[in-house]
Amino acid sequence: MFVIVARSEQEMAERAADLVEAEMQRHVSPVLGLATGSTPIPLYEELIRRHREQGLDFSTCITFNLDEYVGSAPDHAESYRRFMNEQLFDHININPKNSHVPDGTIADLEAIERFCEEYEKRIADIGGIDLQVLGIGANGHIGFNEPGSSLGSLTRIKTLTAKTREDNARFFSSLDEVPRYAITMGIGTILNARKVVLLATGKGKCAAVAAALEGPVSSACPASALQLHRYATFVLDEDAASQLTLEGYHRT
Numbered sequence: 001m002f003v004i005v006a007r008s009e010q011e012m013a014e015r016a017a018d019l020v021e022a023e024m025q026r027h028v029s030p031v032l033g034l035a036t037g038s039t040p041i042p043l044y045e046e047l048i049r050r051h052r053e054q055g056l057d058f059s060t061c062i063t064f065n066l067d068e069y070v071g072s073a074p075d076h077a078e079s080y081r082r083f084m085n086e087q088l089f090d091h092i093n094i095n096p097k098n099s100h101v102p103d104g105t106i107a108d109l110e111a112i113e114r115f116c117e118e119y120e121k122r123i124a125d126i127g128g129i130d131l132q133v134l135g136i137g138a139n140g141h142i143g144f145n146e147p148g149s150s151l152g153s154l155t156r157i158k159t160l161t162a163k164t165r166e167d168n169a170r171f172f173s174s175l176d177e178v179p180r181y182a183i184t185m186g187i188g189t190i191l192n193a194r195k196v197v198l199l200a201t202g203k204g205k206c207a208a209v210a211a212a213l214e215g216p217v218s219s220a221c222p223a224s225a226l227q228l229h230r231y232a233t234f235v236l237d238e239d240a241a242s243q244l245t246l247e248g249y250h251r252t
């Protein structure tokens, strides 16, 4: 596992953007897996800056987002499609047809299951994800793979835990409005990506980061599954790294 402990938010953004840019240069049609949440925003800002100032070209890039709330239309204020448009896609030269976010508008369970199978097939047909960007929940979730998720799981509907709904309530006007279900890539989907970069900031994530990097591989901490991945990089700030026993080692 590769661990980078950055000294500032800007350094985190630059280190993560370097990994994304390197992958974009390696492939004619790079396939990026993308994440929402507040943590990757500085990375997206840095990618937008590189696009504007250095001509970083997204025209042949294909993206697949990790997850979406069930019951959220693309124009809903808290939909992940809208988040991605506002934080990244509207500011770069990606072909909108090439950006995929799970469809949160499907209400029927069987139709959701069919959609999830199709999402997996689209990823496979395109040749798989080259680099998957991840955040981490305070309970160790990645995407919306909550504790207890199968480590081999594929894209499917998941019930959100009370903790995740509370954590994400800050984006909604009340806890009641936070959706109860989400479509999420599975842990198996994430492990299939050729490379993974996980970003984490703040003390609120330090226990989850320590469990993911130094705890046992267990569905109790879904991010610990990344210990099985050959090319997983954690980009952390000092607070998020603060419970790591090997924190000094990672700095050397």
Ligand code: GLP
Residues within 6 Å of the ligand: 035, 036, 037, 038, 039, 040, 066, 067, 134, 135, 136, 137, 138, 142, 143, 144, 164, 168
């Ligand atoms: C949500 C998303 C995750 C994200 C997590 C952390 O639950 N489904 O993909 O990693 O939030 O978000 P934040 O970066 O805002 O702490």
